[in-house]
Amino acid sequence: MTIAEIEELCGDSLPWVAMLGFTIEDIGKGTCRVRLPQRDEFLRPGGTVSGPALMSLADYGMYVAVLSAIGRVELAVTTNLTCNFLRRPKPGAVVADCRLIKLGKRLAYGEVSLFSEGDEAQGPVAHVTATYSIPPA
Amino acid sequence: MTIAEIEELCGDSLPWVAMLGFTIEDIGKGTCRVRLPQRDEFLRPGGTVSGPALMSLADYGMYVAVLSAIGRVELAVTTNLTCNFLRRPKPGAVVADCRLIKLGKRLAYGEVSLFSEGDEAQGPVAHVTATYSIPPA
Amino acid sequence: MTIAEIEELCGDSLPWVAMLGFTIEDIGKGTCRVRLPQRDEFLRPGGTVSGPALMSLADYGMYVAVLSAIGRVELAVTTNLTCNFLRRPKPGAVVADCRLIKLGKRLAYGEVSLFSEGDEAQGPVAHVTATYSIPPA
Amino acid sequence: MTIAEIEELCGDSLPWVAMLGFTIEDIGKGTCRVRLPQRDEFLRPGGTVSGPALMSLADYGMYVAVLSAIGRVELAVTTNLTCNFLRRPKPGAVVADCRLIKLGKRLAYGEVSLFSEGDEAQGPVAHVTATYSIPPA
Numbered sequence: 259m260t261i262a263e264i265e266e267l268c269g270d271s272l273p274w275v276a277m278l279g280f281t282i283e284d285i286g287k288g289t290c291r292v293r294l295p296q297r298d299e300f301l302r303p304g305g306t307v308s309g310p311a312l313m314s315l316a317d318y319g320m321y322v323a324v325l326s327a328i329g330r331v332e333l334a335v336t337t338n339l340t341c342n343f344l345r346r347p348k349p350g351a352v353v354a355d356c357r358l359i360k361l362g363k364r365l366a367y368g369e370v371s372l373f374s375e376g377d378e379a380q381g382p383v384a385h386v387t388a389t390y391s392i393p394p395a
Numbered sequence: 396m397t398i399a400e401i402e403e404l405c406g407d408s409l410p411w412v413a414m415l416g417f418t419i420e421d422i423g424k425g426t427c428r429v430r431l432p433q434r435d436e437f438l439r440p441g442g443t444v445s446g447p448a449l450m451s452l453a454d455y456g457m458y459v460a461v462l463s464a465i466g467r468v469e470l471a472v473t474t475n476l477t478c479n480f481l482r483r484p485k486p487g488a489v490v491a492d493c494r495l496i497k498l499g500k501r502l503a504y505g506e507v508s509l510f511s512e513g514d515e516a517q518g519p520v521a522h523v524t525a526t527y528s529i530p531p532a
Numbered sequence: 533m534t535i536a537e538i539e540e541l542c543g544d545s546l547p548w549v550a551m552l553g554f555t556i557e558d559i560g561k562g563t564c565r566v567r568l569p570q571r572d573e574f575l576r577p578g579g580t581v582s583g584p585a586l587m588s589l590a591d592y593g594m595y596v597a598v599l600s601a602i603g604r605v606e607l608a609v610t611t612n613l614t615c616n617f618l619r620r621p622k623p624g625a626v627v628a629d630c631r632l633i634k635l636g637k638r639l640a641y642g643e644v645s646l647f648s649e650g651d652e653a654q655g656p657v658a659h660v661t662a663t664y665s666i667p668p669a
Numbered sequence: 670m671t672i673a674e675i676e677e678l679c680g681d682s683l684p685w686v687a688m689l690g691f692t693i694e695d696i697g698k699g700t701c702r703v704r705l706p707q708r709d710e711f712l713r714p715g716g717t718v719s720g721p722a723l724m725s726l727a728d729y730g731m732y733v734a735v736l737s738a739i740g741r742v743e744l745a746v747t748t749n750l751t752c753n754f755l756r757r758p759k760p761g762a763v764v765a766d767c768r769l770i771k772l773g774k775r776l777a778y779g780e781v782s783l784f785s786e787g788d789e790a791q792g793p794v795a796h797v798t799a800t801y802s803i804p805p806a
Contacts, residue, residue: 271440272439272440272445273436273437274436274437274439274445274448277436298410299410299411299414300411301410302408302409302411303408303409303469303470304469304470304472308409308411309454309472310411310447310454310455311411313447313450313451313454313476314447314450317447317450332440332441333440333441335441335443335446335480335483336446336480337479338477338478338479338480338612338753339446339450339477340475340476340477340478340614340751340798341475341476342474342475342749342778342798342800343472343473343475344770344771344778346472359755359782359792359793359796360755360756360792360796367755367796369780369796371770381770381771382770382771385770385778385798387751387753387796387798389612475616475800477614477751479612479641479661479663481634481641482634496618496645496655496656497619497655497656499619504616504659506643506659508633518633519633522633522634522641522661524616524661526616526749545714546713546714546719547709547710547712548711548713548719548722551710572684573684573685573688574684575684576682576683576685577682577683577743578744580746582683582685583728583746583747583750584685584721584725584728584729585685587721587724587725587728587750588721588724588725591720591721591724592721606714607714607715609715609717609754609757610720610752610754611753611754612751612753612754613720613751614749614750614751614752615747615749615751616748616749617746617747617749620746
């Protein structure tokens with residue numbers, strides 16, 4: 259699937275994604291970069307992006323990576339998501355680089371590294387691993 | 396802190412919480428029940444509540460549980476959150492029972508069991524563990 | 533299955549369990565208490581029990597809890613284990629209380645609280661969640 | 670620290686490592702490859718390497734990676750270890766590639782990819798993330 263096709267699918271079926279303003283910056287075979295825009299709603303005390311906004315972005319990125327690898331599977335669902343928060347993000351946009359580590363028939367497993375946009379050299383602000391369950395065709 | 400005091404603090408400082416409509420149903424010493432209302436924005440294909448909405452609720456519940464135990468610490472931040480999704484939630488409200496397992500000077504660790512409201516007997520839809528870092532006073 | 537039946541099964545098929553000297557202290561329907569004895573091999577600098585010995589005990593306890601609930605399934609395998617280390621164990625025996633949170637046809641999920649034996653009132657030294665995959669009958 | 674220095678330190682202070690026969694195959698600045706030899710004690714039903722042996726290897730690899738980056742810190746301890754088991758290992762030796770993702774003053778966080786030796790092209794048998802707490806100097 260192309261970026262446009264995935265964004266159309268998610269725009270129709272995932273109001274959460276539309277509400278948060280996620281976009282897809284880049285896509286490969288089992289990889290992608292997705293982006294959380296800067297918004298006041300995502301900030302928390304200390305002028306930093308809230309943890310749930312980061313986890314939501316990572317979960318979306320994993321879904322896009324699965325779609326990039328196996329095509330349209332609307333009912334794929336997360337079974338486990340583990341997030342380690344590593345440093346305070348700056349109060350701006352966040353990008354997430356996603357990569358599938360294993361793609362089986364029933365499960366996909368991957369990792370996501372999240373960065374404050376423009377500040378990638380400082381290292382990731384969070385690192386996520388996640389497992390998606392893929393329904394039988 | 397009382398429910399009213401915590402909700403006022405979060406209403407002022409956490410626009411994310413206000414946007415999602417979280418409420419506190421009950422509070423103890425290191426425990427609480429928080430609630431995610433029914434909203435179309437939280438649904439995903441298959442008529443179920445999206446994973447990120449569940450994780451956001453659990454993260455909020457842990458923060459409330461920390462505040463209930465040690466009082467006002469606006470800058471406490473999550474360092475790890477692990478979510479296991481156990482069954483499909485019904486397309487309605489979700490409640491989350493939170494409990495601190497360890498409360499140290501610098502770290503709080505606890506667990507959260509999430510249920511479709513009114514459907515608690517079916518068992519949890521998700522189970523979360525999380526670690527919060529508490530800043531020095 | 534009874535304690536004696538499970539210990540005989542594991543004694544025959546799991547040399548790892550025999551090598552480490554695990555025992556089953558108590559068993560219920562989807563619950564159990566297992567025990568790691570005191571041994572110099574399990575200690576590490578600072579006079580504390582090594583993390584891998586604790587994780588091994590928790591993984592064993594989850595397997596016993598699964599067997600207690602569904603009977604003999606030799607090929608059940610762990611798919612995820614998450615361990616949070618909460619305080620330094622004393623250099624002695626460790627007990628682990630295990631509880632299944634969900635038991636489905638294909639997956640079992642549960643939690644394990646580990647304590648220094650005789651020191652349970654201090655709170656757990658570690659807390660584990662784990663998922664087991666159950667093979668089709 | 671060199672491989673010989675780290676192996677001498679661990680041989681003196683970590684009887685667990687000696688008991689399991691771990692070795693260091695390669696070391697960099699914040700990276701390493703460690704190895705679990707083939708032994709009957711590590712096998713479980715189905716002719717595969719037991720999960721706890723894999724987690725023990727990953728925990729050791731993270732410790733070696735920390736030592737490689739900051740030198741002798743005997744009292745560094747794991748605070749969280751999350752293991753996802755991805756495919757059945759072959760009943761032989763296992764190698765683990767470790768990499769620090771963040772190295773702060775008080776915390777190190779990294780990931781470990783484990784492979785059946787000689788079978789790396791099949792993809793990892795397990796993937797681990799772990800956090801180490803570094804004591805003040």
